[in-house]
Structure formats: structure tokens, C-alpha cells
Amino acid sequence: MSKLQPYDNYQPVQYDYISQLPHDWKLLPNMAIFRERIERGHENEELLSVTIGRGIIKQSELEKKDSSTLDKSKYLLVYPGDLVYSMRFRQGASGYSIHKGIVSPACTVLKPKREIEINPRFFFFMFRTGFYKNYVERFAYGIADGQIPLRYVDFKRMYTIVPPLETQNAIVAYLDRKTKQIQDFIAKKQRLIELLEEQKKSITFNLLTKGIDNVNSEPVKDSWLQEKPVHWKVHRGKSMFKIFGGFAPSDLRILNESEYSQLNAISYYKVDDLNNVDGFLLKPSSWRVNSKKLRTTGKGTILLPKRGAAIMTNKVTQCSDSCVFDSNIMGIKVDNSIVHTDYICLWLKTRNLIELADVTTIPQLNNKHIYPLLISLPDLEEQKRILEYLQEKTNHLGRSVSIAMSEIEKAKEYQESLITQVVTGQLKVPMSELRLEGLLDDRIGINTY
Incomplete structure (x- = not known):
């Protein structure tokens, strides 16, 4: 696919975080787009968590925690298609829900208004951008547990970019596809780093327990050491x-x-x-x-x-x-x-x-x-030889780890930049992306990173 290009026509916009928008896009107050969903008393529903990086997931997917003692009477009900953010919004704790369940009362649940046609996942991408998280700070208040909470009464006064629904759908289809590609790339690099670190650890273990030279060993009464060179x-x-x-x-x-x-x-x-x-x-x-x-x-x-x-x-x-x-x-x-x-x-x-x-x-x-x-x-001289030999053997592994980490950071920066440019109308996603629309329903909510 060819490189994305800007839109043909823009209109000036007098607002803090955006100076222009494509001519048929709008800038609307959040109260025109969302209502706050406040439904309590559903303690038996699935417990959900709003995470940083993974969006909204089932609590059971996290490390096992005993939730039996929690008072869930004030927990908020969430339906598929709702957006949720927590007081850690500024750190990236927001997401689109594909589950029905309940979330902590420290969260805010947003349901789309019926009066306006929107694709909620477009706003999921909007909320995760750095510029929008910075924008939140102007409307957040106080400090709670080190976090800056954003109340709905303040959130609804904020403004959000709203393209035509067809454009939203095309953007969502495009970003679902691109972010999956980027996340797959990052996962492969992270796995590579794990393998390189395991290899480095294995080489280190063998040298620190057996040495460089192939010498006779003797057993040691220790389950971890098991044996050692006879002269050690x-x-x-x-x-x-x-x-x-x-x-x-x-x-x-x-x-x-x-x-x-x-x-x-x-x-x-x-x-x-x-x-x-x-x-x-x-x-x-x-x-x-x-x-x-x-x-x-x-x-x-x-x-x-x-x-x-x-x-x-x-x-x-x-x-x-x-x-x-x-x-x-x-x-x-x-x-x-x-x-x-x-x-x-x-x-x-x-x-x-x-x-x-x-x-x-x-x-x-x-x-x-x-x-x-x-x-x-071994003696100090042999220790020195082992350290030098180990450095020689593992230097290339360390360089490979550094390269992989750099590639991960660049991929994350590219993803952030791409999402920001697309949802703010700096780059135009072609309507041809809607050829994937038949897959869209199945893909919605899967990539809640």
C-alpha cells in the first residue's frame, strides 16, 4: 500500500491541541459524544481491570488475586462497546471493552450517545495518544494515591476530534491492522531478547561453575552447584x-x-x-x-x-x-x-x-x-581469565540485545506517531481500508494493547 498522504482540504481550528482539521471533521465537547454509565449492584459479573498497555482485560488474565473479600457493591457495570478510563488515564489506563463485567469505582465508564453515530474504537485510539493524555492534565484535579483523577464532570467539558463515521471506520480498520503488525514485531523482538539473555545466562553459568579448561570435577554437597573443578x-x-x-x-x-x-x-x-x-x-x-x-x-x-x-x-x-x-x-x-x-x-x-x-x-x-x-x-588469576573470556564470548549477545531493544523503542515511537497523525487528520486513511469491514466486527477489541 502506498504511503499515507495529507487530506486535500483543511479548516482552521482554534483549540489548544489542534490548529486545523480536514474540512468535514468536527471538534465536539465530550458531553455531545458520551454519557457516563453509572450502574451498580452487579457483584456477580466478571471482574475487569483497566490496565496500562493492555486496555480492558478480565481480572482472571492477571496474576491470581483473591477478590472474594472485595466489596463489589459499588463497582460499575461495563457493557461491550463501552470505553473505560481509570485515574491512571495520564499513564495510559483506558480502553475499549469487549466484555460485560464490573470495574473498580475508581474508573469512569463511558457509553456512546445514540444521538451521534460513532465507532467507539476510534476514540480508544484517540485516548491513548500522548497529546490527549497531556490534555487530560488541564481538567484533572487533586492527587489520589499519587495519581491525578479525571472526573466525568470535567471530562465532559473536554473536546474531542470527530471525523465522519465512514472515516472513523476506515481509521479503525487501518489502525487495528497496523498496530497488530507492530505488536507482532515487538513480541518477536522481546522473545529474541529472552532467548539471547537465556543464552548469555547459560554461558555465564557454565563458566562460573566449570571454568574455561576441561578439567576433572568432583561432586559438591549443594543442589545448585552439584560439582566443581577439583582445584577450586x-x-x-x-x-x-x-x-x-x-x-x-x-x-x-x-x-x-x-x-x-x-x-x-x-x-x-x-x-x-x-x-x-x-x-x-x-x-x-x-x-x-x-x-x-x-x-x-x-x-x-x-x-x-x-x-x-x-x-x-x-x-x-x-x-x-x-x-x-x-x-x-x-x-x-x-x-x-x-x-x-x-x-x-x-x-x-x-x-x-x-x-x-x-x-x-x-x-x-x-x-x-x-x-x-x-x-x-578458582584463584584470583583464573577468575580474571574467566571474566575476560566471558566478556569475549558474550559481547555479541549484549550488542544484539541492545539492537533489539532499540528496534522495540523505535517501533513504539512509530506506532504512537502513526496513531496521532491518523486520528488528528494529519494523514488520510483511504476508504479502501473499508474492504476489511467484513472482518471489523471480529477484530474489534482484540488489540487492546
Whole structure:
């Protein structure tokens, strides 16, 4: 199919987020398009969730949660064809429902008005665009649990672009098709990354437990190690490193801008920063520790999560400089007369930390899990050879992961740009897209990313 082109004729529009629209498009207040659906008392209906990224899904598709104790009497009824957004609208929590069910009263349910012909999925695409989510901030109020809620009484005063129904249908058919292609591409790249990481982990495990040279092995009384080269020695964690904890939030206070320079480049790590594929996200510190409790790590201190789901990520990193970190993180200082810090850091990344933790309501990892660990080690010279050999063997895997991640980001940016340009009338979707109209009913709601 040829590249999309702009429309032939535009009309000027005096509004904040748009300066022109195709000549037969309208800009209407939301109260002219939607009504708020407030129907309660349907506790036995399917429980639905409004997610960021996946739209509206059944609660059963998420991690299993016990909802038997929830008071559902105030939950809102949702019908297929409704649009729903939550107080996390600004973060992308909105969607088109293909299910009948109930959602949290923290959500707003929108049903299309019968007086105007619309394709609700067009507005699903509109609401997920960055410009519309930014637009929401002007009408949202207050702060609730860190979120900015948008009440219907304010939402209805907002304006939304409304093309002719035939154009809406063509846009929906086109974006359903294109976003599916993009999501399929992203899924393949994500699977590639998983395979590359598994391969890297396998190579690392073999080198850290068997070494480079093919030498005789002997059994070890440890279910994870199983065996080791005969000339390697087995050490307990307690003999190789010292563990210390981070600071509680009460020990920290926010600095204003004038005090920032007094930090002397001390950096702050926290558990919320575990979204960086290479480890913890390093942030310039905006905190100061109470001077009586001021303790900072030294360069090379190993940090790993010690509480919650973050343990499952196996995010282990080293401080590149002195830093402070919060109480959800464990610091490990290594005895470098026995082992290289890089060696232990890789060893911890390879080990499945969640298997060591106390798993109750919230997984916990502490000294009693790390100190007893058995680690088989060669001498320092052989450790260095293993690290160098490992880098040589896995460099290309790391480059491939970086390329795949870059391609995923570009695909997401392209998808966002494409949706925005199409729903705002910057690019024209040809009516030939309606040849897929026979498939449209089956496709509606499937791609609620």
C-alpha cells in the first residue's frame, strides 16, 4: 500500500491541541459524544481491570488475586462497546471493552450517545495518544494515591476530534491492522531478547561453575552447584563478603535546588528504579541523609533487591561511585583478597534469587539467605581469565540485545506517531481500508494493547 498522504482540504481550528482539521471533521465537547454509565449492584459479573498497555482485560488474565473479600457493591457495570478510563488515564489506563463485567469505582465508564453515530474504537485510539493524555492534565484535579483523577464532570467539558463515521471506520480498520503488525514485531523482538539473555545466562553459568579448561570435577554437597573443578575451593558467603542494609525513608529528606551542590555527586538508588535492563537506574540524588546516620557505599559495592517482586528480576548491579540506597535494597561489600567483585556480581545475577527468599505475602531476602551460600572459586588469576573470556564470548549477545531493544523503542515511537497523525487528520486513511469491514466486527477489541 502506498504511503499515507495529507487530506486535500483543511479548516482552521482554534483549540489548544489542534490548529486545523480536514474540512468535514468536527471538534465536539465530550458531553455531545458520551454519557457516563453509572450502574451498580452487579457483584456477580466478571471482574475487569483497566490496565496500562493492555486496555480492558478480565481480572482472571492477571496474576491470581483473591477478590472474594472485595466489596463489589459499588463497582460499575461495563457493557461491550463501552470505553473505560481509570485515574491512571495520564499513564495510559483506558480502553475499549469487549466484555460485560464490573470495574473498580475508581474508573469512569463511558457509553456512546445514540444521538451521534460513532465507532467507539476510534476514540480508544484517540485516548491513548500522548497529546490527549497531556490534555487530560488541564481538567484533572487533586492527587489520589499519587495519581491525578479525571472526573466525568470535567471530562465532559473536554473536546474531542470527530471525523465522519465512514472515516472513523476506515481509521479503525487501518489502525487495528497496523498496530497488530507492530505488536507482532515487538513480541518477536522481546522473545529474541529472552532467548539471547537465556543464552548469555547459560554461558555465564557454565563458566562460573566449570571454568574455561576441561578439567576433572568432583561432586559438591549443594543442589545448585552439584560439582566443581577439583582445584577450586568452596567458600561460604559469610567468609567472602559483608552485607549491610539501606536507609529507611524517614532517614532522608528532600533537598531544594540550592542544596543540591552540597551532595558531592553522591547518588541514590531505590527499588522503583528497577526498570533499567542493565541494572538499577542511577539517578542524581535529590536526597540527603541525616548527618548522624550518614553512611555511603564505596565504589564497587554490589546492590540487589531484598523485598517484593523486584527479587524475581535478578537485578544486581555495582555502584559506580559512592551512593546511598533505601531499605528495600541490600548492599554487599566483597573481600577482594578472595574474589573479584565482578565475579560475585555475575554469580548473583546467574543465581535465581527468588529461590533463596522467604516467600510469604511479600518475598523477603536477607543475610540469612546470602551468608550460607556455597560458592566454588578458582584463584584470583583464573577468575580474571574467566571474566575476560566471558566478556569475549558474550559481547555479541549484549550488542544484539541492545539492537533489539532499540528496534522495540523505535517501533513504539512509530506506532504512537502513526496513531496521532491518523486520528488528528494529519494523514488520510483511504476508504479502501473499508474492504476489511467484513472482518471489523471480529477484530474489534482484540488489540487492546
